[in-house]
Amino acid sequence: MSQPTALSPATEAGSWDPARHSGAPLLVIGAGPKAIALAVKSSVLRAAGFDVPEVVAVERDCTAANWREGRGWTNGRQLLGTLPEKDLGFPYDCATWGDSQDPVTGEIARRMAGFSWAGHLLARGVYARWIDRGRPQPSHREWADYLEWAATRANLRSVTGEVRRAELADGGWKLTVVDGTARTAVHGCGLLVSGPGPSAGTVPADGTRVLDTAGFWKLAVEGLPDWAQTVVVIGAGETAGTIVRELAIGMDREVTVVAPRATLYSRGESPFENRYYSDPTGWTRLSEADRQEFIRRTDRAVFSQQVQSDLALTTKVSWEPGRVVGTRRADNDIAVEIAYGGQQRIRHADLVIDATGGDPLWFTRVLGPRAEAALRAGLGGSVTRERLERAIGTSLAVTGLPAPLHLPNLAALAQGPGFPNLSSLGLLSDRVLAAYVPHIRPEAGTADEARTGADLPDHTAVPAVNQGAAHR
Numbered sequence: 001m002s003q004p005t006a007l008s009p010a011t012e013a014g015s016w017d018p019a020r021h022s023g024a025p026l027l028v029i030g031a032g033p034k035a036i037a038l039a040v041k042s043s044v045l046r047a048a049g050f051d052v053p054e055v056v057a058v059e060r061d062c063t064a065a066n067w068r069e070g071r072g073w074t075n076g077r078q079l080l081g082t083l084p085e086k087d088l089g090f091p092y093d094c095a096t097w098g099d100s101q102d103p104v105t106g107e108i109a110r111r112m113a114g115f116s117w118a119g120h121l122l123a124r125g126v127y128a129r130w131i132d133r134g135r136p137q138p139s140h141r142e143w144a145d146y147l148e149w150a151a152t153r154a155n156l157r158s159v160t161g162e163v164r165r166a167e168l169a170d171g172g173w174k175l176t177v178v179d180g181t182a183r184t185a186v187h188g189c190g191l192l193v194s195g196p197g198p199s200a201g202t203v204p205a206d207g208t209r210v211l212d213t214a215g216f217w218k219l220a221v222e223g224l225p226d227w228a229q230t231v232v233v234i235g236a237g238e239t240a241g242t243i244v245r246e247l248a249i250g251m252d253r254e255v256t257v258v259a260p261r262a263t264l265y266s267r268g269e270s271p272f273e274n275r276y277y278s279d280p281t282g283w284t285r286l287s288e289a290d291r292q293e294f295i296r297r298t299d300r301a302v303f304s305q306q307v308q309s310d311l312a313l314t315t316k317v318s319w320e321p322g323r324v325v326g327t328r329r330a331d332n333d334i335a336v337e338i339a340y341g342g343q344q345r346i347r348h349a350d351l352v353i354d355a356t357g358g359d360p361l362w363f364t365r366v367l368g369p370r371a372e373a374a375l376r377a378g379l380g381g382s383v384t385r386e387r388l389e390r391a392i393g394t395s396l397a398v399t400g401l402p403a404p405l406h407l408p409n410l411a412a413l414a415q416g417p418g419f420p421n422l423s424s425l426g427l428l429s430d431r432v433l434a435a436y437v438p439h440i441r442p443e444a445g446t447a448d449e450a451r452t453g454a455d456l457p458d459h460t461a462v463p464a465v466n467q468g469a470a471h472r
């Protein structure tokens with residue numbers, strides 16, 4: 001593997017040498033859908049003769065942990081929001097790897113279909129019954145079973161333990177992984193950070209009367225105590241929406257949602273809006289203001305239409321505009337301090353749940369000094385969400401680092417709204433893995449360039465039959 005030469009800014013194209021992953025794996029923090037989609041695509045591509053890195057996931061819990069009861073942000077019975085056909089290979093477009101007429105491309109498509117949601121149901125002998133039942137949405141638990149099945153079939157290599165340090169070393173990344181008292185070093189040519197991150201923490205959780213999202217779902221699985229009749233939920237995104245639904249409909253509690261806007265908005269889910277999630281063609285040609293507005297209307301701080309229609313069945317939910325600025329113990333309950341329009345007011349509740357979502361910058365707290373310095377140099381200043389979101393290149397990695405750091409969870413603004421979630425895991429895998437294949441790698445171009453090829457300058461990768469064949 002090549003030595004890091006400098007920690008100074010560089011372009012995505014010029015910052016690492018894809019020809020020299022030299023058998024070193026691509027490391028993924030977390031064995032969730034992104035790691036599994038990458039492992040599946042990597043195994044399929046290697047079987048088809050492409051020299052892409054193997055995937056190694058470092059997981060502190062179990063495969064697909066965040067989709068199982070008592071572990072992540074679910075009780076396992078919640079239904080998957082996206083269609084299950086938006087599975088590990090979706091949208092099944094192999095254009096990155098060759099012409100559609102190329103038999104190798106056909107082989108990739110065929111092998112990928114074997115890892116689909118339908119493939120999973122077929123393997124279990126329940127496909128026809130699923131169709132006859134009207135293709136119901138799977139629960140998170142069923143989705144986790146699918147993910148685990150695919151991870152096993154793709155031979156996903158996992159290292160058990162928590163990543164405590166991520167440092168640039170020997171031209172790639174070195175992770176320090178702690179499992180109980182054991183400490184292991186894991187090396188790779190690139191690093192991808194998955195998962196929503198831990199709760200951002202608007203108010204400090206105390207584990208009894210003030211809970212974060214994971215704390216709520218843990219308690220929900222154990223059984224919410226009877227004393228918790230009135231609940232304040234902070235946040236207006238899908239994380240909050242599923243909690244509100246569980247409290248009001250599943251548990252019959254009175255819920256007040258506190259969110260900074262006039263009301264609880266629903267998500268735009270028309271075919272026109274959904275298209276950008278599956279296929280970001282045209283995304284980078286939109287103005288930044290339009291992209292921000294699209295994300296706000298369709299993803300951030302909005303409830304899905306399914307949650308909205310479920311909540312229409314109950315009178316147990318109300319809302320208050322404002323920001324929660326603090327909580328304190330009152331005589332028998334919790335006093336919640338809410339600020340809005342320059343005024344402050346108090347609302348009392350038995351239980352408060354901070355459902356404001358994850359902190360996507362959590363990984364910066366485990367970066368070693370070299371990695372942190374390289375990131376600051378690459379961003380041209382301190383590490384902020386705004387700078388990171390603007391610095392994500394075609395391969396979903398931060399431009400200007402000496403080894404790839406892929407951050408799909410922060411890629412929505414620069415590359416397309418589907419990359420942080422489950423909307424286009426197949427395209428995500430193509431973008432990431434192509435970065436390690438010379439002549440295939442989409443250079444520091446745009447989402448549109450990567451999809452259409454037609455707009456690409458000559459030196460940029462256009463997938464073609466013999467280019468692919470040359471590097472198998």
Ligand SMILES: Cc1cc2nc3c(=O)[nH]c(=O)nc-3n(C[C@H](O)[C@H](O)[C@H](O)COP(=O)(O)OP(=O)(O)OC[C@H]3O[C@@H](n4cnc5c(N)ncnc54)[C@H](O)[C@@H]3O)c2cc1C
Nearest residue numbers: 030032033034060065066080081082162163194195421422
């Ligand atoms: C409950 C829930 C439902 C969602 N439903 C949908 C949906 O229907 N459709 C959609 O498009 N999006 C959905 N999302 C949003 C998004 O797609 C998910 O967050 C999705 O899980 C992302 O997949 P992932 O592979 O990035 O991470 P995850 O599945 O979240 O996996 C991350 C893994 O990382 C592990 N981990 C975290 N930190 C460390 C560490 N330091 N060391 C080692 N391991 C670590 C965790 O244990 C976890 O297993 C949902 C999110 C949640 C939380």
